[in-house]
Amino acid sequence: MPQPSPSQRSGDPIRSIVIVGGGTAGWVAAALLAKRLERQDIMITVVESSAIGTVGVGEATTPAIRDYFRAAELDEFAVMKAANATIKLGIRFDGWTGEDSSFFHPFGLYGVASNGVAFHHYWLKLRAAGDRRPIGDYCLATQLAAANRFMPPHRPAPDYAFFDWAVHFDAALFARHLASVARARGVRHVDARMRRAIRDETTGLITAIDTEEAGTIGADLFVDCTGFRSLLLGQSLEEPYVEWTDLLPCDRAVAMPCAHGGPLTPYTQAIAMPAGWRWRIPLQHRVGNGYVYSSRHLSDDEAVAALAGRLEGERLGEPNLIRFVTGRRRRFWTGNCVALGLAAGFLEPLESTSITLIFSGIERLLHLFPDRSFDPALAEDYNRITALEYERVRDFLLLHYWGARREEPLWRAMRDVELPEKLAHKVRMFIRRGRMVRYEWDAFQDPSWLSMFAGLDLLPERWDPLADYFPIEEVTGALSRIRDQIALGLKSSGSHEAFVERNFRADNASSGSR
Ligand SMILES: Cc1cc2nc3c(=O)[nH]c(=O)nc-3n(C[C@H](O)[C@H](O)[C@H](O)COP(=O)(O)OP(=O)(O)OC[C@H]3O[C@@H](n4cnc5c(N)ncnc54)[C@H](O)[C@@H]3O)c2cc1C
Numbered sequence: 259m260p261q262p263s264p265s266q267r268s269g270d271p272i273r274s275i276v277i278v279g280g281g282t283a284g285w286v287a288a289a290l291l292a293k294r295l296e297r298q299d300i301m302i303t304v305v306e307s308s309a310i311g312t313v314g315v316g317e318a319t320t321p322a323i324r325d326y327f328r329a330a331e332l333d334e335f336a337v338m339k340a341a342n343a344t345i346k347l348g349i350r351f352d353g354w355t356g357e358d359s360s361f362f363h364p365f366g367l368y369g370v371a372s373n374g375v376a377f378h379h380y381w382l383k384l385r386a387a388g389d390r391r392p393i394g395d396y397c398l399a400t401q402l403a404a405a406n407r408f409m410p411p412h413r414p415a416p417d418y419a420f421f422d423w424a425v426h427f428d429a430a431l432f433a434r435h436l437a438s439v440a441r442a443r444g445v446r447h448v449d450a451r452m453r454r455a456i457r458d459e460t461t462g463l464i465t466a467i468d469t470e471e472a473g474t475i476g477a478d479l480f481v482d483c484t485g486f487r488s489l490l491l492g493q494s495l496e497e498p499y500v501e502w503t504d505l506l507p508c509d510r511a512v513a514m515p516c517a518h519g520g521p522l523t524p525y526t527q528a529i530a531m532p533a534g535w536r537w538r539i540p541l542q543h544r545v546g547n548g549y550v551y552s553s554r555h556l557s558d559d560e561a562v563a564a565l566a567g568r569l570e571g572e573r574l575g576e577p578n579l580i581r582f583v584t585g586r587r588r589r590f591w592t593g594n595c596v597a598l599g600l601a602a603g604f605l606e607p608l609e610s611t612s613i614t615l616i617f618s619g620i621e622r623l624l625h626l627f628p629d630r631s632f633d634p635a636l637a638e639d640y641n642r643i644t645a646l647e648y649e650r651v652r653d654f655l656l657l658h659y660w661g662a663r664r665e666e667p668l669w670r671a672m673r674d675v676e677l678p679e680k681l682a683h684k685v686r687m688f689i690r691r692g693r694m695v696r697y698e699w700d701a702f703q704d705p706s707w708l709s710m711f712a713g714l715d716l717l718p719e720r721w722d723p724l725a726d727y728f729p730i731e732e733v734t735g736a737l738s739r740i741r742d743q744i745a746l747g748l749k750s751s752g753s754h755e756a757f758v759e760r761n762f763r764a765d766n767a768s769s770g771s772r
Pocket of ligand 1 (some may be wrong): 279283305308310311315316318451452453483484485489580598599612
């Protein structure tokens with residue numbers, strides 16, 4: 259094997275990073291990089307233009323957001339107070355298998371595995387014997403959500419009581435809070451509009467960005483957080499975009515906040531609509547609403563009217579219309595430029611995954627942190643893993659559409675979509691034998707897939723034969739005891755609203771009436 263030359267062995271360390279863009283991606287990156295690189299004496303600069311707005315949405319998360327809080331050493335409840343946040347125990351899907359249907363995707367587990375056999379096989383066995391109770395009856399997180407209750411999870415806990423929680427927050431307030439944290443950690447903030455990137459003719463690396471108000475700003479490493487414009491990776495470095503519109507056809511959204519019209523629910527709602535679906539995200543001071551739709555099946559005006567007609571309280575802002583193309587950059591890291599957030603790619607917010615992908619991108623960048631030789635092997639590994647991660651999320655979202663049972667043209671067309679091979683195999687193995695196929699870098703674990711399979715009624719024809727060694731009476735008794743334990747757990751919880759009030763009620767949270 260060839261030995262590395264001395265210069266290859268000890269490349270010059272990175273001394274400066276410029277993050278272009280000050281939306282959620284830019285500030286999430288800045289606050290975390292400033293903490294993790296504080297001993298390396300690296301100058302971090304965020305360049306953003308206050309004349310160019312942020313996308314203005316992105317208010318629901320996955321539990322990974324709390325890993326981010328820990329990694330960035332942020333005080334969780336201080337962030338939640340600053341961003342008018344509420345608790346998210348999962349997502350309630352309404353109308354996906356018929357107008358009155360509803361099921362829940364919890365951030366939690368179901369039942370208890372027994373003798374090496376996953377819980378859902380016992381549940382299926384009982385179902386075949388005539389007990390039609392939904393699988394959510396065996397999950398404390400689902401039951402807490404249904405009752406608008408919350409309590410911090412206990413550890414250790416049996417599977418049925420094992421859950422995690424995520425956060426809903428005001429995206430603008432969240433970014434503002436992170437900006438103040440990052441600045442306090444020494445991050446330089448420049449308000450200037452980038453005109454173009456300047457590149458070294460020999461290496462092709464970016465050496466600086468040219469801005470309208472602040473001249474040229476140089477750095478060793480550039481992080482592109484410029485949103486859909488993807489100014490560095492997409493425009494300057496001309497990295498192609500891989501489109502997935504044939505698999506996920508929605509290409510527009512309209513967002514519209516309103517006042518509260520009911521209790522503070524600890525979950526996001528994803529409500530199926532004739533040409534897509536709409537979200538409902540409860541914050542302390544208002545409710546975020548949006549309709550994600552396919553422009554081939556609905557006009558913008560119709561989407562605005564459909565959403566406006568379904569608001570639960572007084573409208574609190576003008577409609578924010580957003581166009582997008584589902585997909586990703588072919589490479590996320592090339593040379594000395596890494597893209598995060600919308601500049602890297604976009605998968606619609608059906609499972610609130612974008613901010614999660616931003617966080618995992620930064621973690622991966624830190625794990626593969628380069629020196630100034632920018633060894634292409636690091637970028638290659640980053641790109642390989644990130645592409646897999648995006649594909650797994652894409653497939654999870656696709657399952658939602660493919661498995662839904664509605665009769666409008668969009669939904670009928672989605673039933674005929676040819677599934678990518680990995681997803682097709684996963685679906686086949688579950689429907690035939692109840693087996694969960696797992697893939698590398700899937701952000702969603704078995705219980706998440708199970709909640710979708712069960713919720714969409716994509717149930718196996720058979721269950722694990724090992725579950726048949728137990729007589730039905732024994733299974734009936736065991737499942738009934740789990741339900742009793744969950745009922746006890748519910749009794750020891752309190753209302754979600756009281757938890758918010760006690761722990762992180764924002765000073766300005768009363769502006770949206772409830
Ligand atoms: C409809 C919709 C719903 C979504 N819902 C969710 C959700 O529920 N959960 C979730 O996790 N994610 C969601 N997302 C994704 C989420 O909004 C984004 O991932 C997140 O906000 C990050 O955006 P960003 O920072 O990459 O881009 P942006 O918010 O667009 O920020 C871009 C930044 O770049 C700056 N900029 C642009 N051009 C220049 C220039 N020339 N010079 C200087 N600065 C410049 C802008 O000023 C701005 O600061 C949603 C996205 C959409 C479209």
